[in-house]
Amino acid sequence: MLLSVRDLSIRFGPVEPVSGLSFDLDRGQIIGLVGESGSGKSLTAMAVAGLLPLVGGRIAEGRILFDGTDLARLPEAGLRAYRGRRIGVVTQNPMTALDPAQRIGEQVEVVARLHRGLSRQEAHQATIELLTALRIPEAGAICDAYPHQLSGGMKQRIVIAMALAGEPDLLIADEPTTALDVTVQAQIIHLLGQLVRERGLGLMLITHDMGVVAQVCDQVAVLYAGRLAETRDAPGLFAHPRHPYTAALIDCIPREGMAPGSLTGIPGAVPSAASYSTGCRFHDRCPRMLDRCRTEVPPLVARPEGGSLACHNPMGPT
Amino acid sequence: MTRPLLRAEGLSRRFSTGGGWFSPARSMLAVRGVSFDQARGEVLGVVGESGCGKSTLARLVLRLIEPTEGAVTFDGQDVTALGKGDLRRLRRRMAMVFQDPYSSLDPRFTVEDALSEPFAVQHERPPGGRIATLLDQVGLSRAMGRSYPHQLSGGQRQRVGIARALAQAPDFIVLDEPTASLDVSIQAQIIGLLADLKRDHGLTYLFISHDLGLVRYFCDRVLVMYLGAVVEVLPTADAAPRHPYTRALMDSNFVPDPAHRRTLQAIKGEIPSAFNLPKGCAFAARCPRATDLCRAVDPPLSELSPGHPVACHHPL
Numbered sequence: 001m002l003l004s005v006r007d008l009s010i011r012f013g014p015v016e017p018v019s020g021l022s023f024d025l026d027r028g029q030i031i032g033l034v035g036e037s038g039s040g041k042s043l044t045a046m047a048v049a050g051l052l053p054l055v056g057g058r059i060a061e062g063r064i065l066f067d068g069t070d071l072a073r074l075p076e077a078g079l080r081a082y083r084g085r086r087i088g089v090v091t092q093n094p095m096t097a098l099d100p101a102q103r104i105g106e107q108v109e110v111v112a113r114l115h116r117g118l119s120r121q122e123a124h125q126a127t128i129e130l131l132t133a134l135r136i137p138e139a140g141a142i143c144d145a146y147p148h149q150l151s152g153g154m155k156q157r158i159v160i161a162m163a164l165a166g167e168p169d170l171l172i173a174d175e176p177t178t179a180l181d182v183t184v185q186a187q188i189i190h191l192l193g194q195l196v197r198e199r200g201l202g203l204m205l206i207t208h209d210m211g212v213v214a215q216v217c218d219q220v221a222v223l224y225a226g227r228l229a230e231t232r233d234a235p236g237l238f239a240h241p242r243h244p245y246t247a248a249l250i251d252c253i254p255r256e257g258m259a260p261g262s263l264t265g266i267p268g269a270v271p272s273a274a275s276y277s278t279g280c281r282f283h284d285r286c287p288r289m290l291d292r293c294r295t296e297v298p299p300l301v302a303r304p305e306g307g308s309l310a311c312h313n314p315m316g317p318t
Numbered sequence: 319m320t321r322p323l324l325r326a327e328g329l330s331r332r333f334s335t336g337g338g339w340f341s342p343a344r345s346m347l348a349v350r351g352v353s354f355d356q357a358r359g360e361v362l363g364v365v366g367e368s369g370c371g372k373s374t375l376a377r378l379v380l381r382l383i384e385p386t387e388g389a390v391t392f393d394g395q396d397v398t399a400l401g402k403g404d405l406r407r408l409r410r411r412m413a414m415v416f417q418d419p420y421s422s423l424d425p426r427f428t429v430e431d432a433l434s435e436p437f438a439v440q441h442e443r444p445p446g447g448r449i450a451t452l453l454d455q456v457g458l459s460r461a462m463g464r465s466y467p468h469q470l471s472g473g474q475r476q477r478v479g480i481a482r483a484l485a486q487a488p489d490f491i492v493l494d495e496p497t498a499s500l501d502v503s504i505q506a507q508i509i510g511l512l513a514d515l516k517r518d519h520g521l522t523y524l525f526i527s528h529d530l531g532l533v534r535y536f537c538d539r540v541l542v543m544y545l546g547a548v549v550e551v552l553p554t555a556d557a558a559p560r561h562p563y564t565r566a567l568m569d570s571n572f573v574p575d576p577a578h579r580r581t582l583q584a585i586k587g588e589i590p591s592a593f594n595l596p597k598g599c600a601f602a603a604r605c606p607r608a609t610d611l612c613r614a615v616d617p618p619l620s621e622l623s624p625g626h627p628v629a630c631h632h633p634l
Binding site for chain 1: 473474502504505508510513528573575576577579586588
């Protein structure tokens with residue numbers, strides 16, 4: 001197993017926005033971390049990348065086993081051997097991820113030189129090859145360009161190139177297409193899917209869009225208010241969502257032939273981490289709530305049909 | 319067809335930049351000759367990617383910006399010819415909901431202040447109980463009237479934006495990407511709310527969006543725009559697309575069903591700059607069906623079947 005997260009809890013002072021997360025990711029696989037804003041997806045990604053201290057958080061409990069090493073126990077100096085080198089990160093907004101005053105080529109090359117010890121010449125060659133592999137036309141000319149000269153989709157490809165320049169085993173992409181046009185979003189999602197298959201990377205894809213999850217993910221972890229609601233292989237999850245939250249998220253995407261008025265959304269909003277409710281955190285928005293959901297936290301249990309589920313009143317097969 | 323509520327005729331808008339010491343003046347047509355009729359009670363969708371001119375079109379319709387050419391008629395009145403006072407009075411009947419509820423609300427105004435502003439513009443005070451009614455209509459608690467925008471979630475702010483549009487009981491509302499900055503769960507809530515309001519108040523919507531899936535769910539008829547011009551009008555929400563660009567937009571829309579994964583790359587490349595439009599069809603460079611004819615002659619909109627105009631030399 002490339003990545004194995006076990007009982008991960010994240011704390012910010014007295015507040016615990018993420019509790020008891022466990023999931024696995026193999027090479028050549030894509031896991032989708034899905035949930036609404038405030039569900040803890042991005043914090044989980046930052047924890048795996050060792051970036052939590054940047055935002056003032058820390059790993060309170062649990063293990064992040066990456067290729068056998070527990071990253072949660074590693075000091076900052078030790079993390080540097082992983083971050084950028086073996087774990088690449090693609091952020092949401094390519095407009096802010098690039099330095100506007102530096103040429104594209106230099107920004108990608110510096111990663112290859114820093115993490116792979118390549119010379120300037122070698123790094124330049126590697127960058128051209130990488131950009132070409134990412135289907136960027138005229139890679140040589142692009143290397144001499146500044147970010148403002150490129151389109152949004154091209155900038156996001158450059159950010160992906162920077163994440164790949166250290167030749168990582170794990171790629172973390174946090175809403176990599178949210179800021180892009182729809183036709184370009186489709187191109188980038190396909191590109192990420194191809195990279196995973198061709199290079200045998202593991203990809204942790206963070207999104208709130210069940211459409212994107214259905215399109216490329218092999219495994220899915222559904223998060224709600226910092227806890228796992230359900231994990232499963234993507235075909236099983238979409239065919240038979242067991243957690244009412246999973247079903248509600250899927251129903252938020254308009255589909256061909258959907259009856260007018262059937263798109264209703266999920267009432268209410270995700271609570272903030274400082275005011276998580278007792279029992280199941282989804283209970284006050286859940287159409288299948290039982291009395292015990294208010295008081296008893298549903299444990300995450302492995303299921304015979306695959307994956308795991310945390311719900312007192314799951315949906316049956318339909 | 320009875321008289322349309324809204325009619326746009328040959329709307330165009332040119333923007334110019336530069337002309338300083340270092341850069342030569344350049345101009346581009348953000349909207350190129352757009353015409354359409356909208357019936358009372360109809361939800362008309364306008365869909366396209368960034369730079370297609372859909373937001374400029376929305377502003378032209380409300381005359382928030384002046385057209386370079388063309389005219390807008392609202393309920394028989396020529397909006398483009400109205401004087402300042404008449405235009406202000408007409409604005410009671412035409413409202414707008416903006417994309418970003420974070421920047422369209424003044425952080426120093428409470429929700430009540432924000433909802434009173436449309437009345438202040440008309441030199442009026444909100445009638446007693448009107449603010450409370452508006453909050454009820456958009457599903458916000460009355461206590462929220464004393465909140466400031468920073469105390470609200472994104473979905474709540476957009477509800478305030480909708481309540482503000484409803485303040486003067488308009489019959490026509492332009493919705494400019496009202497859900498683009500929201501989570502999908504909240505997006506669905508807001509769409510549900512808009513559908514309820516339309517039913518209860520007999521509203522007419524011009525719904526601007528980049529999301530063809532959402533537009534096809536919510537709208538009766540759809541204008542598809544590319545680089546400032548309408549390339550196709552879908553006569554019904556479930557009509558099969560005839561323009562390759564509309565097809566590409568549909569193929570880029572991911573269905574939440576892993577059994578229907580798209581394996582084909584829909585279209586290559588990105589939207590070119592509107593500053594140097596190609597000579598023929600603006601979509602030719604990205605189009606899988608393009609021929610020499612497409613690169614030489616811009617295809618006009620023509621009806622392939624009744625009510626279904628398409629601007630393409632080689633329609634699907």
